[in-house]
Amino acid sequence: MSVRTRFAPSPTGFLHIGGARTALYNWLYAKHHGGQFILRVEDTDAERSTAESMQVILDGLQWLGLDWDEGPGVGGDFGPYNQSERGEIYDRYLAKLEAGGYVYEDDGAIRFRVPDRTITVNDLVCGEVSVNLKEQGSRRYNTETKQEEEANPDIVIKRPNGGYIFHFVNVVDDIEMGITHVIRGEDHLSNTPKHLALFEALGATPPTFAHIPLNLNPNGTKMSKRDQGALIHEYQESGFLPDAVNNYMALLGWSAKDDREIFSMAELKDLFDFDGVNNSNSKFDYDKCKWVNGEHLRHLSNGELQELAGPFLSRSGIPAADDRVPAALQLTRERAQLLSEIPAVIATIFESEVSYDDAAVAKVTGQDDIQNKLSALTAGLANSSGWDEVEIKAAISAAAEGIGVKMGALMLPCRVGVMGSTSGADLVPVLVLLGQPEVIRRLKGFSALLD
């Protein structure tokens, strides 16, 4: 039987890292085994579900490249894929429970009678977990009063208003859609015995369960929308690459068990399995996520880099059509971790006036004989017959020799004079791109500034 996994988001907010990571593991597992990944929308709560939220989630999954074989927009043999449209199916399954005497009415709602015995979940990640629902459910913790109260252990599966409830529809759809592996966050582990009881009452063989550890924020508490790195659409805006985000998410709870950490999606698909999934929660580390992105950035082809950096360049006023852009981008590869950091590295090439960094200027001003160095440099470059990297280096070297200093002594003044900063792209290639007249103009301007 072919593996069928599903991601079942509830469209009540953004796509956050935890959900995306769950989707990724489902996707990877299905693809690894040549199976199908299904997207199902759990929108039974009409009050909280919104179309906007659904769109954000769909966009996020699409951006990550986690394409679904069945679900919204692509259809499939087991639709509809929105639970809000599956009422008839649920009615049919409810009738089964009624026929079996498993349910009863309570104040207009329908409750499922939980069995009074130990139910054992056999989980791919957590192992065997046993619980007695009757015992567990017969007391409820009141968060207001901090007291335990008597409670009805039987679970509500249908509201008085006719709407069905998560536990029931989740199980029915997993049966109906032929889901073979339920991969979800560990927050659902405690719900699983309920689901198992439902599968049994419906006469269905339950799928295999895998409850993956949760991703927490750096404080060790639940990720909230406000935590850095929590929302997928923000990764896109910050200049992350989809595959880098996937790579990092995969690493949060899974390991290839060798020392590799940078993987393409194809490699991930190839390597992912549950023996590599660990069972303790992890804390999100934004720095490492950025590092992973930097690694992916460096592996990009020239064409990919240009295409992906384009929006970020134009956003910061660098004309994408400028024919110096492709060459300039090559200078940014090792100096940026995020696409959004790229413009700053090369911005000076495209600006008509140099914006001088005070600290950088101070560093140069403090040097001995700075005006002499600058004029030698300027003259040397002005007299250079050609303007490629070799000739420029030769010109600077000769200028240095002329005034009895080492070439290195002229490089920093040159960099600050031309680029305004001590950091940024490689100096000589920048001089090439800027052109001889502009370089001379900037150096003269800098010399005047220092006077």
Added chain:
RNA sequence: GACCCGUUCGUCUAGCGGUUAGGACACCGCCCUUUCACGGCGGUAACACGGGUUCAAGUCCCGUACGGGUCGCCA
């Protein structure tokens, strides 16, 4: 509070009875170098605690502590 799950450097992790406890991010130092990066080399840094089992325990068992989760007519 009850129940469930977990606990290796600050963080992500490898380890599946015998290891100088390995790697990565971050941090520090050195090298390379025209700056900044990249890269290279090196460093600081971990088995939560207490009992067992065993010739031998980070690895197995039991407690404790701590963390997380669940306890909705939310999903």
